[in-house]
Amino acid sequence: xxxxxxxxxxxxxxxxxxxxxxxxxxxxxxxxxxxxxxxxxxxxxxxxxxxxxxxxxxxxxxxxxxxxxxxxxxxxxxxxxxxxxxxxxxxxxxxxxxxxxxxxxxxxxxxxxxxxxx
Amino acid sequence: xxxxxxxxxxxxxxxxxxxxxxxxxxxxxxxxxxxxxxxxxxxxxxxxxxxxxxxxxxxxxxxxxxxxxxxxxxxxxxxxxxxxxxxxxxxxxxxxxxxxxxxxxxxx
Numbered sequence: 001x002x003x004x005x006x007x008x009x010x011x012x013x014x015x016x017x018x019x020x021x022x023x024x025x026x027x028x029x030x031x032x033x034x035x036x037x038x039x040x041x042x043x044x045x046x047x048x049x050x051x052x053x054x055x056x057x058x059x060x061x062x063x064x065x066x067x068x069x070x071x072x073x074x075x076x077x078x079x080x081x082x083x084x085x086x087x088x089x090x091x092x093x094x095x096x097x098x099x100x101x102x103x104x105x106x107x108x109x110x111x112x113x114x115x116x117x118x
Numbered sequence: 119x120x121x122x123x124x125x126x127x128x129x130x131x132x133x134x135x136x137x138x139x140x141x142x143x144x145x146x147x148x149x150x151x152x153x154x155x156x157x158x159x160x161x162x163x164x165x166x167x168x169x170x171x172x173x174x175x176x177x178x179x180x181x182x183x184x185x186x187x188x189x190x191x192x193x194x195x196x197x198x199x200x201x202x203x204x205x206x207x208x209x210x211x212x213x214x215x216x217x218x219x220x221x222x223x224x225x226x
Contacts, residue, residue, distance in 0.1 A: 105163070
């Protein structure tokens with residue numbers, strides 16, 4: 001069974017750094033891309049970027065380029081999303097999702113809620 | 119970047135009624151790479167339709183998708199109580215992949 005299990009909720013202060021994770025299981029982790037999607041409170045879905053764990057090829061949506069870093073450790077089948085300096089506007093639910101071979105997001109993690117508040 | 123517009127923003131219907139949701143793209147979506155997702159409160163989105171008209175695994179046949187180019191439609195033939203949710207379209211034919219703002223289907 002394909003599963004994406006994300007790390008738990010985080011509460012941080014502005015300016016702090018953060019790295020959240022998404023662990024894949026039940027499939028060949030290095031053979032599929034992993035994407036990240038943001039959902040701000042009460043808002044819609046926003047595509048952030050994607051990584052191919054097999055060779056770490058990474059692509060960012062222009063809106064998120066330079067704002068976050070996506071990485072992966074294929075030895076432990078885990079993808080990451082990180083911030084070097086959080087802002088209050090980073091408060092959101094973050095989902096990882098696995099695109100199928102045609103690009104549709106057929107499996108999703110349960111989401112990680114990130115709250116940034118002073 | 120392809121911008122997706124969904125209408126209406128909210129659709130108020132009763133169980134058993136037919137729901138018709140629209141998704142319009144700012145430019146042609148390559149190879150009908152258009153998907154629909156359902157999201158219920160507190161849950162991750164779920165894939166319903168891919169390739170504009172193909173149902174994902176386990177999706178009931180009351181859900182159907184149609185369209186091509188810049189105009190796409192999701193139809194729910196007879197609304198069940200569990201269908202009241204927010205629906206998003208997504209294009210995945212051009213980078214960056216983009217989502218529409220969503221249509222909320224709520225109980226009238």
